[in-house]
Amino acid sequence: MILFPNCKINLGLHVTNKRPDGFHDLETVFYPLPVNDALEAITHSELQFESSGIPVPGNAADNLCLKAFHLLKQDFPQLPALHIHLHKHIPIGAGLGGGSADAAFMLRLIDQKFQLGLTEAALLVYAAQLGSDCPFFIINKPCFATGRGEIIEPLTLDLSGYSFMLVHPGIHVNTGWAFKQLTPKAPAYALKEIIGQPVTTWKDVLVNDFEEAVFAAHPAIGKIKEQLYAAGAVYSAMSGSGSAVLGIFPKNKIADILWDASYRVFTIR
Ligand SMILES: C[C@](O)(CO)[C@H](O)COP(=O)(O)OP(=O)(O)OC[C@H]1O[C@@H](n2ccc(N)nc2=O)[C@H](O)[C@@H]1O
Numbered sequence: 001m002i003l004f005p006n007c008k009i010n011l012g013l014h015v016t017n018k019r020p021d022g023f024h025d026l027e028t029v030f031y032p033l034p035v036n037d038a039l040e041a042i043t044h045s046e047l048q049f050e051s052s053g054i055p056v057p058g059n060a061a062d063n064l065c066l067k068a069f070h071l072l073k074q075d076f077p078q079l080p081a082l083h084i085h086l087h088k089h090i091p092i093g094a095g096l097g098g099g100s101a102d103a104a105f106m107l108r109l110i111d112q113k114f115q116l117g118l119t120e121a122a123l124l125v126y127a128a129q130l131g132s133d134c135p136f137f138i139i140n141k142p143c144f145a146t147g148r149g150e151i152i153e154p155l156t157l158d159l160s161g162y163s164f165m166l167v168h169p170g171i172h173v174n175t176g177w178a179f180k181q182l183t184p185k186a187p188a189y190a191l192k193e194i195i196g197q198p199v200t201t202w203k204d205v206l207v208n209d210f211e212e213a214v215f216a217a218h219p220a221i222g223k224i225k226e227q228l229y230a231a232g233a234v235y236s237a238m239s240g241s242g243s244a245v246l247g248i249f250p251k252n253k254i255a256d257i258l259w260d261a262s263y264r265v266f267t268i269r
């Protein structure tokens with residue numbers, strides 16, 4: 001069986017509180033976009049994991065796909081061994097949630113392939129153990145998220161009338177480091193209300209709290225946002241803890257921008 005985990009962007013992101021468990025409370029809107037990995041699993045005599053495409057840092061044994069397999073294996077010991085192949089296309093350490101998507105899709109793949117009959121609620125509980133962003137990818141529709149990102153509520157938000165550009169400058173921003181740079185604070189506005197307004201009103205209101213610290217450490221990332229606005233984006237922001245920056249353009253009106261040759265650029269028209 002093969003599935004195609006997609007990425008997410010954050011529209012507004014407020015870090016509101018540091019918790020005793022070391023995590024932070026936040027509020028954000030997750031929006032899925034079609035930049036995809038490919039995740040294939042076939043039954044095999046022993047558990048094997050391999051990846052191609054963008055190299056995934058760290059040990060293969062720590063890959064979130066394997067963590068998802070082991071998590072389900074604890075509760076379903078009858079699961080056979082798998083040969084798992086991940087083709088990595090979603091930039092890593094980019095704030096696009098690629099690792100979390102792989103983990104959530106691995107849960108879904110095993111559930112479907114072996115007809116475990118897991119409810120959405122059960123999948124959400126497993127996903128929350130794998131990463132703060134993971135539960136969103138079980139729902140995979142526009143969502144308002146709170147808690148450490150795992151409390152999600154589907155939202156009516158349809159941006160299919162716009163085109164998107166995602167620009168990844170190749171900088172890997174460590175999520176834990178980015179949270180440490182922030183002083184949590186109460187949001188200055190009601191995120192859900194702003195998201196309900198036309199995209200053209202977001203520019204001066206909708207804020208990603210990570211931008212200040214990440215742009216200060218990596219000015220090239222802030223420059224991308226300026227270039228996207230200069231090219232006609234109606235809204236631009238860094239996604240998650242960076243380093244990818246998103247631009248929302250009027251439908252099919254994405255300007256040609258000459259990016260540094262090392263940047264990876266995705267357009268969704
Ligand atoms: C920044 C976001 O991308 C916004 O969507 C997410 O909150 C990050 O979620 P994620 O990558 O799934 O994060 P996790 O793998 O759960 O956590 C990575 C590290 O980020 C920090 N972390 C993460 C989420 C959160 N709400 N508070 C935190 O402080 C913790 O130091 C944690 O060890």
Ligand SMILES: Nc1ncnc2c1ncn2[C@@H]1O[C@H](COP(=O)(O)OP(=O)(O)OP(=O)(O)O)[C@@H](O)[C@H]1O
Pocket residue numbers: 056057058062063064065086091092093094095096097098099100102103133173175240241242
């Ligand atoms: N399948 C995977 N794909 C990508 N990274 C993985 C995977 N499994 C484990 N990781 C580890 O997770 C780290 C961060 O990955 P990811 O790409 O999800 O970060 P991110 O883009 O910052 O996402 P987020 O928005 O969730 O913070 C990587 O450095 C890598 O070591």
